[in-house]
Amino acid sequence: MRTGSQYLSAIDDGRRVYLDGKRVDGVARHPAFAPIAKTVSELFDLAADPASGMTRPGPNGEVVNRLFTAPRSREDLTAFREAATTWARHTHGWVGRSPDHVGAFLAAFASHPDVFGDYAANVTAFQKRVVEEDLYLSYAIIPPQVSRATTASAWDGDLVQVGVAEERADGIVVRGAQMLATGGPVADEILVSCIKPLTPEDTDFALSFVLPVDTEGLKLYCRRPYAPAATSHYDYPLTTRFDETDALLVFDDVFVPWDRVFVYRDVAGVRNQFFETGAHVLGNWQAQIRFSVKLQFLAGLARKVAAVNGVDKFPGVVEKLGELASLVSLVESAVLAAEYTAEPDSAGLWRPGSRALYGAMGLQSELYPRVLAILRDLVGGGVLQVPSSVADMTSPETRADIDRYIYSPGTPAADRVKLFKLAWDAVGSEFAGRHHQYELFYAGAPFVVKGYSFRNYGFDGPVSEVDRFLAGYSEESQ
Numbered sequence: 429m430r431t432g433s434q435y436l437s438a439i440d441d442g443r444r445v446y447l448d449g450k451r452v453d454g455v456a457r458h459p460a461f462a463p464i465a466k467t468v469s470e471l472f473d474l475a476a477d478p479a480s481g482m483t484r485p486g487p488n489g490e491v492v493n494r495l496f497t498a499p500r501s502r503e504d505l506t507a508f509r510e511a512a513t514t515w516a517r518h519t520h521g522w523v524g525r526s527p528d529h530v531g532a533f534l535a536a537f538a539s540h541p542d543v544f545g546d547y548a549a550n551v552t553a554f555q556k557r558v559v560e561e562d563l564y565l566s567y568a569i570i571p572p573q574v575s576r577a578t579t580a581s582a583w584d585g586d587l588v589q590v591g592v593a594e595e596r597a598d599g600i601v602v603r604g605a606q607m608l609a610t611g612g613p614v615a616d617e618i619l620v621s622c623i624k625p626l627t628p629e630d631t632d633f634a635l636s637f638v639l640p641v642d643t644e645g646l647k648l649y650c651r652r653p654y655a656p657a658a659t660s661h662y663d664y665p666l667t668t669r670f671d672e673t674d675a676l677l678v679f680d681d682v683f684v685p686w687d688r689v690f691v692y693r694d695v696a697g698v699r700n701q702f703f704e705t706g707a708h709v710l711g712n713w714q715a716q717i718r719f720s721v722k723l724q725f726l727a728g729l730a731r732k733v734a735a736v737n738g739v740d741k742f743p744g745v746v747e748k749l750g751e752l753a754s755l756v757s758l759v760e761s762a763v764l765a766a767e768y769t770a771e772p773d774s775a776g777l778w779r780p781g782s783r784a785l786y787g788a789m790g791l792q793s794e795l796y797p798r799v800l801a802i803l804r805d806l807v808g809g810g811v812l813q814v815p816s817s818v819a820d821m822t823s824p825e826t827r828a829d830i831d832r833y834i835y836s837p838g839t840p841a842a843d844r845v846k847l848f849k850l851a852w853d854a855v856g857s858e859f860a861g862r863h864h865q866y867e868l869f870y871a872g873a874p875f876v877v878k879g880y881s882f883r884n885y886g887f888d889g890p891v892s893e894v895d896r897f898l899a900g901y902s903e904e905s906q
């Protein structure tokens with residue numbers, strides 16, 4: 429299996445990643461991307477270590493990462509969850525688009541080649557490469573936020589959302605942009621498609637294809653990276669390890685050979701790839717596994733802060749910690765309930781139960797802000813009553829005051845400052861703010877995600893139960 433250092437060399441390929449008006453020279457060495465690339469390289473090393481339990485035999489008896497393969501039994505599904513948990517624990521849930529996210533989408537795509545019609549062989553061949561070569565895919569499946577009042581065919585300007593500029597005998601030429609490839613700058617390849625509903629007028633934009641990040645004409649415009657501004661690991665322990673840069677993709681007449689096309693000018697096809705294959709449910713189950721690990725980490729942080737401040741026996745604080753415990757347990761339980769209610773589909777892919785999965789996802793936009801609010805409440809001003817940087821800890825001129833005034837019973841300054849700086853990086857730093865936005869939007873705007881919950885709950889049973897109850901009495905029977 430691929431090692432971390434093989435991955436790091438692979439992404440050093442001249443890709444066109446832009447920051448501050450300039451092209452980045454070598455993402456794996458650049459201060460904005462080197463930290464997250466190192467974290468991803470650790471994930472690959474972890475998966476390749478037989479002790480991690482993340483491997484399974486591949487189709488030819490070789491050893492492969494099970495997270496890139498489709499679960500084909502209940503035991504497989506459980507092992508998938510355990511492997512996804514192992515990766516998530518390595519980042520404590522702070523890396524949203526680790527390679528298992530889009531990997532899960534691809535595994536489900538390949539389980540249902542029929543959904544891709546004439547392009548089926550492209551999907552299965554590519555997914556075989558993902559498994560054999562341990563490829564890290566990012567995806568950009570949302571149109572640029574030009575206007576949500578209409579779809580791209582009604583926008584001013586030619587091909588603003590990525591679409592077909594030219595069809596050739598050997599492939600297609602695409603032009604335009606798509607948002608928002610988290611991890612794109614450090615991925616091997618990118619899946620480009622559109623999950624937002626399109627109209628019959630949007631066929632030019634009804635595409636799905638994969639490309640290496642270094643493809644000629646593909647440019648990645650990154651939002652402001654937070655890692656370079658972070659002063660040290662000590663001051664920003666999360667930012668300095670887990671800052672996945674989000675990137676807008678721009679396609680300057682990019683050539684896509686036919687063997688990399690999954691869906692072509694097919695409005696129904698782009699939706700079917702996500703929902704008919706089981707990709708949406710498997711990929712989002714991975715996301716909820718990661719989310720539950722992150723919530724556990726935040727709960728641990730809150731519990732520790734309360735103990736250090738000596739407030740953890742006060743009834744009001746116990747109530748807050750109890751609420752936090754309930755919120756976290758709900759997500760943990762939904763992950764397990766989705767596994768418990770999983771069923772094999774017509775192709776033998778074990779799909780996590782959609783009712784439990786989307787039930788949890790639908791509440792994520794309320795649940796994450798509530799968890800942050802409880803943590804913010806418990807940390808009080810402690811996250812600001814910290815020295816400006818680790819330099820105040822190491823300087824003989826300042827350290828004595830820090831030791832004398834920033835401590836708690838049983839918790840010397842060194843430990844207290846470290847804990848509260850971590851808490852700030854979780855709730856208050858720029859990285860924390862981005863994570864807040866991420867958890868609200870990564871699976872779609874909240875109204876979209878609640879729509880999944882609405883459609884997958886299965887209201888027929890509860891409605892007929894109410895009907896039966898109503899039928900049991902009448903005006904006459906009172």
Ligand SMILES: Cc1cc2nc3c(=O)[nH]c(=O)nc-3n(C[C@H](O)[C@H](O)[C@H](O)COP(=O)(O)OP(=O)(O)OC[C@H]3O[C@@H](n4cnc5c(N)ncnc54)[C@H](O)[C@@H]3O)c2cc1C
Nearest residue numbers: 567568569570573576607608609610865866869870872873
């Ligand atoms: C940090 C982060 C990372 C991301 N990573 C990725 C990634 O890796 N890959 C990827 O493809 N995408 C990614 N996304 C994009 C994400 O999928 C989108 O943000 C999400 O689908 C919502 O789309 P939008 O941002 O355009 O919001 P919009 O759809 O514009 O919604 C914004 C708000 O407008 C309102 N609104 C819009 N349309 C309607 C409507 N029809 N009815 C009612 N209200 C409406 C809603 O209140 C909504 O909350 C990421 C986003 C964030 C914030």
